Amino acid sequence: MEMNQQTPVLTFAASAFAALGSEQRLTILRRLVRAGPNGMAIGDLGEAVGITGSVLTHHLKQMVSAGLLHQEKDGRRIISVVDYDQIRALSDYLIAECCADQGGHQEGLDHG
Amino acid sequence: MEMNQQTPVLTFAASAFAALGSEQRLTILRRLVRAGPNGMAIGDLGEAVGITGSVLTHHLKQMVSAGLLHQEKDGRRIISVVDYDQIRALSDYLIAECCADQGGHQEGLDHG
DNA sequence: TCCATATTTCTATAATTATAGAAATATAAA
DNA sequence: TTTATATTTCTATAATTATAGAAATATGGA
Numbered sequence A, B: 001m002e003m004n005q006q007t008p009v010l011t012f013a014a015s016a017f018a019a020l021g022s023e024q025r026l027t028i029l030r031r032l033v034r035a036g037p038n039g040m041a042i043g044d045l046g047e048a049v050g051i052t053g054s055v056l057t058h059h060l061k062q063m064v065s066a067g068l069l070h071q072e073k074d075g076r077r078i079i080s081v082v083d084y085d086q087i088r089a090l091s092d093y094l095i096a097e098c099c100a101d102q103g104g105h106q107e108g109l110d111h112g
Numbered sequence C: 001t002c003c004a005t006a007t008t009t010c011t012a013t014a015a016t017t018a019t020a021g022a023a024a025t026a027t028a029a030a
Numbered sequence D: 001t002t003t004a005t006a007t008t009t010c011t012a013t014a015a016t017t018a019t020a021g022a023a024a025t026a027t028g029g030a
Helices: A009-020 A023-038 A042-049 A053-065 A084-098 B009-020 B023-038 B042-049 B053-065 B084-098
Strands: A069-074 A077-082 B069-074 B077-082
Touching (some): A009 A053, A023 A077, A023 B009, A042 A053, A053 A069, A084 B023, A084 B084, B023 B042, B042 B077, B053 B069
Antiparallel strands (some): A069 A077
């Protein structure tokens, strides 16, 4: 199930946090962030972080499905690129929803 | 395994994000945030969010273990209180680590 | 002390996620 | 077209997490 704009905020957030909830995936994400907006081929990524093959595919799939990454084809390579806006949205969610009445509260968000 | 100051950042972050990665737990957390720094007894919390008994205990345990909450005794009630600082730290991590080179980068963090 | 309440632990089962090898698919280059 | 590379899908198994009822523990009040 891929997340889109119709997905309720709670569902998106839970799915995205779950996708961040693994040391391996955080490591993968950090490496992709370092790669910047040009992204990185799966093979190179795997070599860089020491996670390859079907396990890497499995983790990337979860992150794509949660909306943290997207992928583009470049010949026979698949380039993974971080969706920075989604990550920012998640960080904002955390402050807005989870620090309400503690100085970070914002009114008017629709929780779906 | 309870998180403390010695826990590597990556391990804390992965564990905390995993603890946020469930709609039920996000719902619980939001209710506890609304309760503010006085927290909320488990029974009242369960009634409010519609998750009770061993399932609620199970979720709270994960959140406490990840450092998102702590618990205090008040007679025979157990009061759960959000650790706002930890949530802020998590939000900061997301921006610092995962939006680096995209405008949110900070130097000098030790990734453990 | 006895009782009611609050919460946890125990136990079991279901569901999901993780790990990994092998085969399959897709594509570019020779 | 053949070959090598890149990645996925398939399959299987292990590990973790979720759900839930029942029994156990802890505490305050009658």
